[in-house]
Amino acid sequence: MRLQNKIAIITGAGSGIGRAIALIFAQEGAKVVVADWTEKGGQETVETVKQASGQAVFIKTDVSQASDIEKMVRVCLENFGRVDILVNNAGILKMGLLHQTSEEDWDAVLSVNLKGVFLASKKVIPEMLKQGQGKIVNVASVAGLVGFEGIGPYCASKGGIIALTREMALEYAKNKINVNCIAPGIIKTAMTKGMLDDSTTRQGLEAQTPYPRLGEPEDIALAALYLASDESDFVTGEILVVDGGFLAK
């Protein structure tokens, strides 16, 4: 098993990519903290992990709130005694042209997608420093590397995650804390359902993806597994694009 006895916190694990990461980590021997702001989704993930004979606990967490993050790490330590892996995956998307974007929507997206990464890393890193090692995997997006129309705050937040990943990697490499980032392409989850239910939009996205299918949450979970495992010990500050060739053109 590639994560035998590791303790992993996964934010946004109540759905989509985060749920797939929780399941594959548990199947590879990790004990998983499912952190999500939705109780229903979080509990469903815990049930799915348990049905696969894995171990998981749900902690209701809004990653944009420092007090929730503090509780998330405290409860993880109370349950499992340490934190080996943090996956900063929680994210939201708001659509609209930039000049029509409200300040509230801008703040909401930046608070969850980018500030959430800062808050969770800030609380987990001291534990990893004490332990002498750790793995942090941030989930960004291809929208942090190239422009996408109509999702300005999202692009800004994901570009920020990529920059922060490199900064954190430099800061903590000497402490054997690896910080890497995954940039998914178009993945079939609740976040993209609206787009993909529209056949014209879906066909357009499929046409832009060289590989002959769109992404599944498991495609990202397998990349996260590599970056969370010992196999990637010499990999840090990396932006791993998982997009079926979307950006290769």
Ligand SMILES: NC(=O)c1ccc[n+]([C@@H]2O[C@H](COP(=O)([O-])OP(=O)(O)OC[C@H]3O[C@@H](n4cnc5c(N)ncnc54)[C@H](O)[C@@H]3O)[C@@H](O)[C@H]2O)c1
């Ligand atoms: N689906 C895609 O095509 C795609 C592409 C690139 C990047 N991503 C990124 O992948 C990550 C996961 O997205 P997904 O596609 O699985 O979407 P999703 O909507 O299925 O899952 C997002 C999860 O994050 C949770 N969440 C949202 N705000 C939160 C908060 N403040 N605190 C705690 N939990 C919160 C939601 O409840 C949900 O369970 C996101 O960061 C997203 O930006 C997705």
